[in-house]
Amino acid sequence: MTTGALPILEIRGLRKRFHDVEVLRGIDLVVLPQQLVFVIGPSGSGKSTLLRCCNRLEEPSAGSIRVAGVDVMARSTDINAMRRQIGMVFQSFNLYPHMTALRNVTLALAKVLGKPRAEAERIGMAALDRVGLADKARSYPGELSGGQQQRVAIARALALEPKVMLFDEPTSALDPELVGSVLNVMRELKRGGMTMLVVSHEMRFARDAADRVIFMDHGVIVEEGPPQQMFSAPSEARTRAFIAELAR
Amino acid sequence: MESWSRFLDTFFNWEVIERYFPAIMKGVVVTIEIAAAVVVTGTLLGLALAIMRTFRLLAVNALIVVFVDIFRALPPLVLVLLVYFGLPNIGINLPSFAVLWLVLALVLAAFAEEIFWAGILSIPKGQWEAARCTGLGFLGTLTYVVLPQAIRLTVPPLTNRTIAITKNTALGTVIGVGEILNQATTAQSFSGNATPLMMGAIAYVILFIPVVVLGRFLETRFTWRRV
Ligand SMILES: Nc1ncnc2c1ncn2[C@@H]1O[C@H](COP(=O)(O)OP(=O)(O)O)[C@@H](O)[C@H]1O
Ligand SMILES: [Mg+2]
Numbered sequence: 001m002t003t004g005a006l007p008i009l010e011i012r013g014l015r016k017r018f019h020d021v022e023v024l025r026g027i028d029l030v031v032l033p034q035q036l037v038f039v040i041g042p043s044g045s046g047k048s049t050l051l052r053c054c055n056r057l058e059e060p061s062a063g064s065i066r067v068a069g070v071d072v073m074a075r076s077t078d079i080n081a082m083r084r085q086i087g088m089v090f091q092s093f094n095l096y097p098h099m100t101a102l103r104n105v106t107l108a109l110a111k112v113l114g115k116p117r118a119e120a121e122r123i124g125m126a127a128l129d130r131v132g133l134a135d136k137a138r139s140y141p142g143e144l145s146g147g148q149q150q151r152v153a154i155a156r157a158l159a160l161e162p163k164v165m166l167f168d169e170p171t172s173a174l175d176p177e178l179v180g181s182v183l184n185v186m187r188e189l190k191r192g193g194m195t196m197l198v199v200s201h202e203m204r205f206a207r208d209a210a211d212r213v214i215f216m217d218h219g220v221i222v223e224e225g226p227p228q229q230m231f232s233a234p235s236e237a238r239t240r241a242f243i244a245e246l247a248r
Numbered sequence: 249m250e251s252w253s254r255f256l257d258t259f260f261n262w263e264v265i266e267r268y269f270p271a272i273m274k275g276v277v278v279t280i281e282i283a284a285a286v287v288v289t290g291t292l293l294g295l296a297l298a299i300m301r302t303f304r305l306l307a308v309n310a311l312i313v314v315f316v317d318i319f320r321a322l323p324p325l326v327l328v329l330l331v332y333f334g335l336p337n338i339g340i341n342l343p344s345f346a347v348l349w350l351v352l353a354l355v356l357a358a359f360a361e362e363i364f365w366a367g368i369l370s371i372p373k374g375q376w377e378a379a380r381c382t383g384l385g386f387l388g389t390l391t392y393v394v395l396p397q398a399i400r401l402t403v404p405p406l407t408n409r410t411i412a413i414t415k416n417t418a419l420g421t422v423i424g425v426g427e428i429l430n431q432a433t434t435a436q437s438f439s440g441n442a443t444p445l446m447m448g449a450i451a452y453v454i455l456f457i458p459v460v461v462l463g464r465f466l467e468t469r470f471t472w473r474r475v
Binding site for chain 2 (some may be wrong): 055057080081083084086087088090092094095096097107108111133134153155157160
């Protein structure tokens with residue numbers, strides 16, 4: 001490789017079937033360090049399944065996935081150690097409702113990495129500060145807006161210093177006026193050099209933050225390219241139809 | 249006026265009260281001891297079974313379900329008599345209080361297991377996934393994320409069930425455990441007066457009203473705090 005940059009995420013021939021339905025039908029995808037790869041596609045095309053295979057929330061049926069060169073599927077790989085290097089942000093936030101924002105962020109620091117309380121809280125506060133919520137550290141998720149909850153969820157992933165972060169429609173469950181705050185945090189992560197794989201339909205965000213846009217349909221990557229090209233002049237008819245639909 | 253004094257003499261006879269007060273108090277102590285032992289061991293065993301069930305081992309889960317269904321189906325009195333008169337035949341002689349404790353603890357464990365299990369199942373899959381994504385293992389997720397939420401949900405139904413089952417300590421009277429009702433019926437037959445039974449009833453009320461009130465308090469408190 002001329003750039004010398006080894007891929008952070010390398011997916012080869014990924015297939016996933018649920019019973020007799022093949023949801024992913026041979027996905028090849030490489031994400032280089034500090035890249036933001038943006039995934040779009042109709043509902044049911046397999047975008048969530050693709051992300052969930054990356055940290056084995058779903059077991060791939062075939063193919064290989066490497067994160068920073070390590071085979072996620074290998075028997076010798078400690079999946080729990082692997083997972084904390086792969087941050088995941090869900091559409092529905094999934095914060096722990098019985099814990100404060102800070103405890104949500106520090107739980108894994110304390111119980112997985114074994115950090116002493118003071119250090120875990122220092123790291124946790126820094127992560128909350130990065131998403132602009134240091135002042136909400138003592139609040140419970142139920143006391144926060146959707147946008148704030150999603151930013152806490154991002155801080156929870158961020159605190160573990162992941163090598164790559166996966167976002168599954170992070171703003172789809174938010175009221176329109178709260179979407180911006182989450183996207184701004186994601187922009188800031190991108191500027192900070194975080195490698196990201198993002199499933200979303202926020203085209204404006206993709207235009208100014210994505211290095212590459214991937215269009216998926218029926219379990220395959222139909223087309224990919226830089227955002228300008230994908231949104232203005234896609235070459236596949238299916239992509240054009242979908243983009244036209246999105247832009248309405 | 250005549251019947252009023254007869255009523256008082258039958259249910260609130262002062263002499264009888266004075267004579268049998270110590271015996272009833274002894275019964276109160278025994279009832280409290282057995283109830284406490286039943287509550288602690290029954291809920292802990294129920295929780296342990298519910299946790300065991302999360303491992304989803306087919307054979308183990310089948311055994312748990314069979315145990316739970318049988319102990320929920322049988323009237324506790326039947327179990328008490330069966331164990332008390334049955335076990336000596338196979339060479340096991342348990343003191344009567346132990347039989348009562350064992351039976352009620354198992355009955356409570358059966359109900360508690362179902363309540364805890366329902367609580368665990370009601371925690372959304374996303375909670376498990378979010379925790380596992382941070383590298384937390386199955387047990388860590390269960391301990392720090394799922395159980396604290398599940399147990400919160402189980403407090404109201406579990407409190408009600410616990411009250412219902414601990415009242416069954418009165419069944420001890422049929423196998424001679426010296427709890428409240430046993431002391432009261434013995435005193436009643438010696439004195440030929442119903443006053444000891446009234447004393448027993450009052451003792452139950454004094455004992456259980458605080459628990460019932462606490463149950464109601466927990467119920468409102470824990471439904472509010474659900475965020
Ligand atoms: N656990 C599952 N069991 C069975 N089918 C599933 C499961 N998860 C997803 N699917 C199916 O896989 C397909 C792709 O789903 P998903 O990856 O969620 O699509 P997307 O995120 O693009 O909307 C859908 O048809 C969905 O019904
Ligand atoms: Mg999806």
